[in-house]
Amino acid sequence: MQKRIVLAMTIGLALRAGAGLAQDAAATDVRVRELIKQLTHDDPHQRVAAADALARMGEAARPAVRPMLEAMVGKSAWVDFSLMDGLADLGPVALPTLIEVFDKGPDNLRAPAGRALWTMGHAAKDAIGVLERVSKDESAPKNIQALAANALQKVRSELAERSVEVAQPPEMPPFAKVNTLPGAGEWPAFQGPRRDSICREGNLLREWPEQGPPLLWKLEGLGKGLSNIAIAGGRLFTMGERENKQYALCYDLAGRKELWAVEVGTKYEYGPLSTPTVDGERVYVLSTDGKVFCLAVSDGKVLWQRDLVKEFGGKMMCVWKYSESLLVDGERLICTPGGPKAMMAALDKTTGGTLWQCEMPSIGDLGADGAGYSSPVVAEIAGVRQYVNIVGRGAIGVEASTGKFLWGYNRIACKIANITHPVVHGDFVFVTNSYNTGSALLRVKREDATWKTEEVYFLARRKFENHHGGVVVVNGAVYGGSGLDRGEPTCVDFATGRIHWKAKAPSSGSASILYANGDLVFRYDRGLVVLAEATPREFRVKGKFQAPTGEGPAWVHPVVHDGKLYLRHSDLLLCYDLKDS
Template sequence: MTTVSFRFRRMAWARVLIVGLLCPSALRADDWPQWRGANRDGVWSEGGILEAFPAGGLEGRWSVPVGVGVSSPVVVQGGVYVTDAELVRSKARERVHCFEEATGKPRWSYAYDVNYPDWALESFDKGFLGPVATPIVRDGKVYALGFLGHLCCLDAAKGDVLWRKDLPKAYPAKELHCHASPLIEGDLLIVFVGAKPAATLIAFDRNTGQEVWKALDESATSSSPIMITAGGGRQLIVWTQESVTSLDPATGKTHWRQRLLTSADYVVSTPVCHKDLLLLGGLMMKLDPDKPAASVLWPATRAASRRILSHTSTALFRGDHLYSAKSFGELVCIEASTGKQVWETDKVTEVRNGASIHLTANGHCVFLYNERGELIRAQLTPEGYQELGRVALLEPTYAFGGRKVAWAPPAYANRRVFVRSDKELICASLAAQP
């Protein structure tokens, strides 16, 4: 049983917004094993995808009930893995599920009790609780991080517990922030939880659960860290509440640090890297080619509002330009080398607080999934936004700002799209007609 006195009210709005790794040889090219896909970059390389949405909507493969959570589903070797929370009046359980990819038939579930505060249980239907971090699957094992810091490694085929950690007990702290999705680098499982002292990031041996290193003494955000290759080696990039920092993934030693204070405590957008450019929200860094170092490319100002494009959405590089939602849902095209805005459109979603757009590149087109549960296929070029089709996939269920929203990011695998709310997990076909 996990008991933690976090500052739930302060964290509640952020957990529903969440919702660079090596691509392991054991995975099929069309699997989606972790946050933002095989390479953690929002790119789906699979071919044979439809060129236009059917007039009657996508062919529904299956739908299964799930509980509260905004973690993304992941898809590996015929299994769909998703985390959620189930409320049984006066108590709650967090769960990890595995479903058959082709049919939605349950394979297994792993559950554990958690102690959510009374006020949160009373507001459970508002989507304030449940796992936020997206699980990751590697070498027949699934790793999942719960909302209260329950970290587990399970057998991906059977759901058997291989090891587990109660992070609040192992790393006492006034507040943990278990929203960022874990990543794997070699034999290390790295989590970003903001434990103190000096345990903002913790690396575990992914086979045994033993701590290998811990690093930094800064507060965590909801931004999932990435791995990049630059400056002659691998760098772990993390965006905390105080900085963007590069670390040696083998030791946790800091390579470089750029102070970056945001206009809000919690940011969701993930760092993105393209060639020698590294984008953190609205801050562009230029990576040194010869050593692990970086410098600010743009903007010149240190004003927080100028250094954040969106707290809820992650940008996408396409050639010499990047595309990103702004904080209220406008989609913009920006010249990557200068930060100059090329165009802006309000056609993707309603312009208002809490808007989100998840962008996934697929060939010459991009799939955009918004907080209204709509999937859009479009061409994004410096010349403008060209919408090719739009379909409603999911009924939004999370209450926010007087409306219902769908913030959990989708997964794409085997010519299918997988989306979830706090009520159901849906699989629909994106396969081109023969």
């Protein structure tokens, strides 16, 4: 009798468990259908959120693979990248459908399927046969043939890729300790006064409360744009697009009152991309169509202007427009037109006159002609002051006094977009790029009149590749988010290329980074902001919060100034209190 009771109880529990599983499966099916519907929402944030959610659902998301392809309609690069990432994350769940659609599907879906296979890289090795055949199929549309060839090259290169690290670090100058300085100082340009994404203030919160640091204020009305802020002389400068025109903007920092707005450019899909550079009584801005303006800080009066396209034959390496932030060095204003006779140019910062322009020789076949999306940095390498940047064909060094081309490095270039600017320490240059490239440390040498670069190490993309959030180097460690449209927190030894740690990203999307007071601030493009300790020992989170969001991805880098954290997201600027009382 007792055995019968136990058996009945066991059967009852099993039936209830089965019913619970069935209910869970039914609820999951309903959720998948809801997310598929959300993929067609008018709000891109809703479409991105649906893609992120489906990417985490594994096998249950199989019915969503084709709708995810159908949602890649090309209206928003951010949405399309999110969908490609989601399909790549689904991996073997999505792969059979992607192969089938790319091979024999309708033309409007073959291109999205090809891009998703490209994003998968080595995980799409089962698609090699189809990719080979389509790449040689003369009856296929040219864009589909090209996609097949590109995806095939990426899959094969990832399967074969090798990282070259070094066991014994080369001799190099010691890294200076990042000391905190009294007072707030200024933040007059992109990534700060030294263009290194380091805030040297102290007395900041070392841990954040659960809900995040207190929000002091928010400012709306900046207009669309990915331009960051510059702070100098009690004023805040940025750029924004309003009513189909680009403006340079100046605000009173204390009262947030707009002091002036000067029209500098025309409508662009993302708005202005460059950050103003403030130098004394002048501020320099660059519009997306390549117009350089020198404006008076006091009232925005145009003191002079130049046109990089018309005057220097400038062009960009790809479809996206000018985004570099101009560099002031002494009496020179450094810009990168990207022209055949003027890859880089120096202008007199007072008059706008041309001091020199640098004609760039061929440095290799990788990448594309034109300027990149990186910004120049100034450095002393082998005793020569020079400007280092990543352009369409790779990293270059140009003599500061004459504009003479000194050296180039092609391996870091891709054909799509070269974005993250180099970091220089002594005679060593760290470069990183995405889109199937990776990272490298170069030793730049001068032998009499000849310059050359030597690879100390090369890290394949699966080790470390930074998309566009930048990196920061502190005490010999490189910190940044790794992955195409991803932000996997990673710490790399600068001298050897050894990975100290790589953590799972706490959010989907790419991440920008800033160092302040012993900690790192990661900002993810979905709105999450994370505080982590800057240490090569481990990735240790000390606080996080979800910031209010504006239109599109939150790609603008965080800024810390005078104990406050500034986060711009298109039309919106948020200010948080970080002071440790």
